[in-house]
Amino acid sequence: MAKSTTLSNSSSSVKPASTGWRASWRNYYEMTKPRVVMLLLLTALVGMCLATPGWVPLSTLIAGLGGIGLLASAAAVINHVVDHKIDSQMARTFNRPVAKGKVSVNNALLFSFVLAAVGYVALELWVNRLTALLTLASLVGYAVVYTMFLKRATPQNIVIGGLAGAAPPLLGWTAVTGQVDAYALLLVLIVFTWTPPHFWALAIHREKDYAKAKVPMLPVTHGVEFTKTCVLLYTVLLCLVCLLPYLIGEAQLLYLVGSSALNAGFMYYALKLKYAADQHTAMATFKFSIIHLMVLFVVLLADHYIPLTL
Ligand code: HEM
Numbered sequence: 001m002a003k004s005t006t007l008s009n010s011s012s013s014v015k016p017a018s019t020g021w022r023a024s025w026r027n028y029y030e031m032t033k034p035r036v037v038m039l040l041l042l043t044a045l046v047g048m049c050l051a052t053p054g055w056v057p058l059s060t061l062i063a064g065l066g067g068i069g070l071l072a073s074a075a076a077v078i079n080h081v082v083d084h085k086i087d088s089q090m091a092r093t094f095n096r097p098v099a100k101g102k103v104s105v106n107n108a109l110l111f112s113f114v115l116a117a118v119g120y121v122a123l124e125l126w127v128n129r130l131t132a133l134l135t136l137a138s139l140v141g142y143a144v145v146y147t148m149f150l151k152r153a154t155p156q157n158i159v160i161g162g163l164a165g166a167a168p169p170l171l172g173w174t175a176v177t178g179q180v181d182a183y184a185l186l187l188v189l190i191v192f193t194w195t196p197p198h199f200w201a202l203a204i205h206r207e208k209d210y211a212k213a214k215v216p217m218l219p220v221t222h223g224v225e226f227t228k229t230c231v232l233l234y235t236v237l238l239c240l241v242c243l244l245p246y247l248i249g250e251a252q253l254l255y256l257v258g259s260s261a262l263n264a265g266f267m268y269y270a271l272k273l274k275y276a277a278d279q280h281t282a283m284a285t286f287k288f289s290i291i292h293l294m295v296l297f298v299v300l301l302a303d304h305y306i307p308l309t310l
């Protein structure tokens, strides 16, 4: 890994490069958005497990999660490159490695290419072509369609772009079965419906940041009140969509109870955000959204292996 680099072909502020390989390694690691990728991988793992009544073959588990994780990480690195000017203007992101000039555009692109190539080859060799192509399409959906175009073009950016982030349960499913099935698409629909309240809660908290960087996020273009209404309506929709696995007989009692409790929590935050917010409510809603999705998929998994019925 290149030890220290500066941003040579960017108009953003150029700062001294990090010293030592440890600092450098941390910058590369940060660009992969590790915590986001971990949650994506949890949803992929659950997609794999739900695809079969038995155990997932170890080679599919390792190569599948490894390949999906590497391609998602590559997408995140490309996002850091494409967005480095926007990132340098926002308080939340100004310190990011490319925005700060701690990693050069060329080195970040090389890093993302290596991650993507290794990930794609792993999926092709040890999983299957369908999963490799769908994962590559997700990378393009996030790094190109969302980041390069939608993010700058429309406040519906994250609704449409959310499809790429919602894909991992399907990717996990196809890694095991080699085909697209309706239940896998329902799992995608859950993450897809979860994404707007997840992101818009944060966008409300960071509205001034986005306005300053001229990114047309919903609170900037349509105001905070309208965005709160959208968070509430999407949360209602999410509650309904989350009922479907039980209603179609794919999930049992443990899931019904667990998901209902989680959805009650999300509704509490969405209602508070709309009707009784203080300065912390938007951020609290955003943080709860992450716990909601994480626990929801753990509950789906538990329900799969412990199918309780009345
Ligand atoms: C277009 C879709 C999405 C958008 C626009 C979005 C946006 C964001 C933003 C702006 C953050 C804050 C990052 C930061 O603090 O620097 C964030 C955090 C996070 N997002 Fe999302 N997100 C999306 C989809 C997803 C998906 C699909 C997942 C996982 C399944 C996810 C999981 C997370 C997690 C775990 C965090 C916390 C990261 C941390 O604390 O470092 N997001 N998201």
Ligand SMILES: CC(C)=CCC/C(C)=C/CC/C(C)=C/COP(=O)(O)OP(=O)(O)O
Residues within 6 Å of the ligand: 033, 036, 037, 040, 068, 071, 072, 073, 075, 076, 079, 083, 093, 135, 136, 138, 139, 142, 147, 164, 165, 167, 168
């Ligand atoms: C292959 C595959 C599964 C790809 C999915 C890629 C991926 C990492 C999706 C997560 C979506 C996400 C973190 C969006 C935030 O982008 P943003 O640019 O709006 O947020 P930022 O300002 O924090 O960068």
